[in-house]
Amino acid sequence: MTIFPDLRPCLAALAAALICAPAVANDIQDASKLLKSGQHQQALERVNKLLAAKPKDAQARFLKGLIYADQGNAKDATEIFLQLTKDYPDLPEPYNNLAVIYAAQGQYDKARGALEQSIRTHPSYATAYENLGDVYAKLASQAYDKALQIDSANAAAKNKLALVRDLVVSGGPTGAGTQPAVVAAAGPRKEAAVVAAVEARPAPEKPVEKPAEKPADKPAAAKPSSNDVLDTVNAWAKAWASKNVDAYLAFYAKDFQTPGGETRADWEKARRQRISAPKSITVTVDGPKLSLSGDSQARVTFRQGYSSDVLKGAHTTKTLVLAKVDGRWQIQQERVGN
Numbered sequence: 001m002t003i004f005p006d007l008r009p010c011l012a013a014l015a016a017a018l019i020c021a022p023a024v025a026n027d028i029q030d031a032s033k034l035l036k037s038g039q040h041q042q043a044l045e046r047v048n049k050l051l052a053a054k055p056k057d058a059q060a061r062f063l064k065g066l067i068y069a070d071q072g073n074a075k076d077a078t079e080i081f082l083q084l085t086k087d088y089p090d091l092p093e094p095y096n097n098l099a100v101i102y103a104a105q106g107q108y109d110k111a112r113g114a115l116e117q118s119i120r121t122h123p124s125y126a127t128a129y130e131n132l133g134d135v136y137a138k139l140a141s142q143a144y145d146k147a148l149q150i151d152s153a154n155a156a157a158k159n160k161l162a163l164v165r166d167l168v169v170s171g172g173p174t175g176a177g178t179q180p181a182v183v184a185a186a187g188p189r190k191e192a193a194v195v196a197a198v199e200a201r202p203a204p205e206k207p208v209e210k211p212a213e214k215p216a217d218k219p220a221a222a223k224p225s226s227n228d229v230l231d232t233v234n235a236w237a238k239a240w241a242s243k244n245v246d247a248y249l250a251f252y253a254k255d256f257q258t259p260g261g262e263t264r265a266d267w268e269k270a271r272r273q274r275i276s277a278p279k280s281i282t283v284t285v286d287g288p289k290l291s292l293s294g295d296s297q298a299r300v301t302f303r304q305g306y307s308s309d310v311l312k313g314a315h316t317t318k319t320l321v322l323a324k325v326d327g328r329w330q331i332q333q334e335r336v337g338n
Contacts, residue, residue, distance in 0.1 A: 028059050035067055043067050058088055065097065074101050085117075092122035099131055103138070111135050134316075140164050162274040163311045226290050229298045232329040233285055233320060237304075241283040245272050253323060253330035278308035296324040 027050045034043035044067050050060045065080035078101050084094040095118035102111035112135050118128040144161035147154055232251070239247040249268055258267040275281070284305035291299045304318040321333035 028063060031060075031063055031067075035063070035070065040067055040071050056087075058084065058091075062094065065094075069097065069101060074105065077101060090121050092118040092125045092128060095121065096125070096128050096131060099128075099135070103131075103135060108135050108139050108142075112139070130315075133314075137164055137314075159277045159310065162270070162277060163308065166274055166306065226292065229290060229292070229300060229322060229329055230288055232322065233288065233300050233302070236320075236331070237283040237285050240275065241281050243275055243278075243281060245275050248275065251331050253325060253332050256331060257333050259334065278310050280309050282307040298322045298324075298329065 027046060031043045031046040031050070034040075034046060044064065047060050047064045047067065051057060051064070054060065061080055061084060065077045065084070068074075068077035068080065078098065081094040081098045081101070084091065085098070088094070095114045099111040099114035099118070102108070102114060112132065115128050115132040115135065118125060119132070122128070141161060141164045144157045144164065147157040148161065151157070236248065236251040239251065249271065256264065258264060260267075262270075282305070286303040286305060288300050288302040293299070299319060299321050301317065301319045304316055306314045306316075316336055319333075319335045320331050321335075322329045323332050324330075
């Protein structure tokens with residue numbers, strides 16, 4: 001599970017902040033394309049060739065750090081980004097990417113410090129602010145959890161912990177149990193590109209057959225409608241915001257994969273408590289990106305806004321995986337950050 005934003009803009013921002021020869025810029029662009037396509041070794045070879053000629057080139061060093069991070073080589077990526085912060089202390093991107101690596105390792109205080117430094121160098125750097133909010137959410141979760149360990153009857157801490165977990169509940173590989181996860185994979189994410197692109201698969205050719213009846217007499221086969229899927233997502237958000245728990249839970253399929261692996265009954269009980277606790281709730285679905293697969297599978301990724309009388313103005317990226325069951329779209333999976 002990842003909820004830090006896409007880090008690819010960091011590379012573009014760094015490239016704009018530094019001056020380089022056109023030939024170098026072309027090499028950087030080629031290596032960046034190789035990285036985005038998942039060709040890590042080829043991208044690394046291209047960058048190493050460039051660094052052999054220009055060892056101090058900041059863009060090439062930064063891209064090499066991204067390659068290492070995307071490969072899961074946090075040690076070498078950290079060394080590169082740390083050195084860049086020393087050589088170019090006014091650039092915010094290396095600090096931001098360091099924070100992503102620190103957070104992935106559970107070092108949230110170090111991640112917070114790196115993000116605060118990133119913001120000091122560039123006060124209008126939105127990516128760092130969003131990542132900092134995610135780190136604060138994780139730190140808040142840990143603090144509330146500690147409070148409950150000391151005083152398990154603390155109702156206020158329970159409600160606040162539930163609200164925070166609504167924002168960061170994990171449904172992906174870095175989550176553990178019901179522990180909220182705010183960690184992004186170090187380096188640029190590719191999930192958004194996958195979600196946004198719908199592959200068109202040509203249907204196999206079939207021999208032409210003479211219809212038994214006139215075409216006009218046969219009803220056209222129903223095709224999946226993007227409007228139907230998005231209407232379902234909006235209705236789900238409306239039920240949540242109106243605190244209509246029964247209607248909200250009805251949007252989840254019988255085979256829904258609970259985020260923490262808990263039983264469906266335990267998950268429903270926790271959701272009822274979390275939705276009933278606030279006096280008022282506002283939920284928004286912004287910028288939905290839809291991917292349809294066949295006639296009965298869909299994936300919607302959007303920016304979710306959440307506010308209540310307890311928690312104001314929280315935003316996160318959410319993905320819903322839906323299936324069409326008995327003519328009705330229902331949620332099979334729910335992930336934060338995907």
